[in-house]
Amino acid sequence: MSGADARAFDPAAYAKELEVVAQADGWTIRHLSPTGSGSRPWLQRPAKTGPGAPRAYLSSGIHGDEISGPLALLEMLRLPGFFGEFEVTIFPLLNPDGLARNIRENGEGIDLNRDYRAGKAKETASHIEALKTLGPLDAAMMLHEDYEGIGAYVYELNDELSPTLGREIITAMGRHVPIDLRPEIEEAPAREGLISRRDLVEKHGRIEDRPDWPEAIYLSVHHTKVVYTTETPKPFPLAQRVAAQIAAVKTLLTAMEIKVRAA
Numbered sequence: 001m002s003g004a005d006a007r008a009f010d011p012a013a014y015a016k017e018l019e020v021v022a023q024a025d026g027w028t029i030r031h032l033s034p035t036g037s038g039s040r041p042w043l044q045r046p047a048k049t050g051p052g053a054p055r056a057y058l059s060s061g062i063h064g065d066e067i068s069g070p071l072a073l074l075e076m077l078r079l080p081g082f083f084g085e086f087e088v089t090i091f092p093l094l095n096p097d098g099l100a101r102n103i104r105e106n107g108e109g110i111d112l113n114r115d116y117r118a119g120k121a122k123e124t125a126s127h128i129e130a131l132k133t134l135g136p137l138d139a140a141m142m143l144h145e146d147y148e149g150i151g152a153y154v155y156e157l158n159d160e161l162s163p164t165l166g167r168e169i170i171t172a173m174g175r176h177v178p179i180d181l182r183p184e185i186e187e188a189p190a191r192e193g194l195i196s197r198r199d200l201v202e203k204h205g206r207i208e209d210r211p212d213w214p215e216a217i218y219l220s221v222h223h224t225k226v227v228y229t230t231e232t233p234k235p236f237p238l239a240q241r242v243a244a245q246i247a248a249v250k251t252l253l254t255a256m257e258i259k260v261r262a263a
Contacts, residue, residue, distance in 0.1 A: 012039070012100075013091060042089070061096075063112075068244075072241075118211075144229055151178035155216065158196075166196065169252065172247040173248050176250055
């Protein structure tokens with residue numbers, strides 16, 4: 001498969017497959033408000049190791065032309081024990097209408113990932129209501145793609161876990177796809193594929209003052225001090241991008257586990 005991706009993404013079929021896999025492994029399945037292109041399941045499960053486990057949050061599919069994230073999350077759910085030591089919440093399919101049309105926005109032309117301050121879109125409003133039930137989280141990661149990307153890069157808002165974690169995540173992704181080494185990415189300073197809070201503030205000012213919050217800012221304000229956004233380069237083969245997303249999540253989970261053991 002190439003960046004053009006050899007098959008269309010069917011959100012309704014994906015949701016059905018996801019629920020079968022999740023139900024078989026003991027996940028609680030809930031649903032956000034549906035769209036014309038299908039349901040929006042979300043998943044929760046306590047750690048199989050018992051209470052007191054670190055709380056992880058994962059999401060994907062908020063941009064409809066970015067499919068490696070949803071596919072990676074489905075693959076992680078199939079991997080025995082991948083999430084076993086964590087209390088996990090997953091929103092894998094935030095924009096079915098966009099995914100059905102292979103477009104960034106929802107069916108009404110709204111970029112959902114700029115709507116988490118206003119919450120005008122029905123998809124965003126429903127997601128925010130679900131988020132309000134979660135309470136504090138130990139870390140969150142949103143899985144994205146760059147349509148014209150030349151390599152992987154990562155946005156890092158990390159005030160609690162290891163200061164080397166961002167570098168570890170981008171290094172793990174770089175085992176599957178190239179790393180974007182440009183000194184500026186998406187109009188922000190970057191350091192070998194890593195864009196930090198400091199870099200974003202340097203270019204745009206205090207991120208919380210933005211009028212058009214992405215999901216990452218909402219989570220950093222209300223739920224956790226550790227938020228990562230991955231970006232895989234869409235022109236590269238889909239299987240490699242999926243593997244890079246899985247590697248990023250695995251690296252984050254490992255860092256969370258290390259912190260718990262050191263406490």
